[in-house]
Amino acid sequence: MAENGRVGGPGGESLLFLTDAQLRKGIEAMFFAYRGFTADPDRILAEHGYGRAHHRAIHFIHREPGSTVNNLLTILGVTKQSLNRVLRTMMADGLVEARVGRRDRRERHLYLTEAGAALERELAEVQGRRMRAAYRAAGPEAVAGFRAVLEQMMDPELRRLFRRIEEDIE
Template sequence: MGQPNQSQTGQSLLFLTDEQLRVGIEAMFFAYRGFTADPDRILAEKGYGRAHHRAIHFIHRSPGTTVNNLLAILGVTKQSLNRVLRTLIEDGLVSNTVGQKDRRERHLHLTEAGETLERTLSDAQRARMRAAFRSAGPEAVAGFRTVLEAMMDEDMRRNYATLKEGTE
């Protein structure tokens, strides 16, 4: 594909104009729409939304997580999360068990049906991300991750680091 021109090099990106930042913001919006499009279709068939997807994703990532931990990760109200969890439990996708040490805690696990749905949702997103990463190349992928982490608030970065540690 030839050598990058000056506007594509890292040096020229250190001092972005408002217009270049606007283009980046818009690219992020459209990329997010693409990233969520496949799961949204799958979820809509079941009457679920993105809040259900996020709960399923993070329960899968941390089996046995507590409701309070999930609240901290998702940054939603207790009322909102309870609505989502109630539906997922009633539909047989999530199980809710009482804590052994602290009986006030509720530990969440995906059921077999929940694992199946999680896999379907994740497979769709992994396929899209894998294709994008292959197209962009390893340096772009590393830069993309650096940008995403730099955009996170400190508490989100801590949650992300904790999850990331579990996979390394």
């Protein structure tokens, strides 16, 4: 093994173990990538007076139309008070509607309105363009590796939740 923690592999080098400096570079790359990933949506959201919490709620309501408030709480990992504040704003602005559950009238099922769906599309489009360009530039092996790294960074419970949501939409 070389001094830098790298071993030669078929594509040049593969990292078997990382130095503290390499880990810090990865952490910094994540910070800068996240900044880029959220920059365009942040500008769009600011025009509406919204923040990232609104974006996450819109995204997952779109992914699971009819999701309950409790399910959204589980997915987002926020407090009920925080989510209610976000939902109240978006309902007042005509982006989200809550329908009473058919089986359990205490449940509220969340749906995007036409205006909410339009905002979700706009947000997804700008992030999709950035991700598509990055994926193309990095290539298929890098995309698969990136996905594997992201999944391994998730706590096991969140990884299971992620995979369940993913299965529901495939």
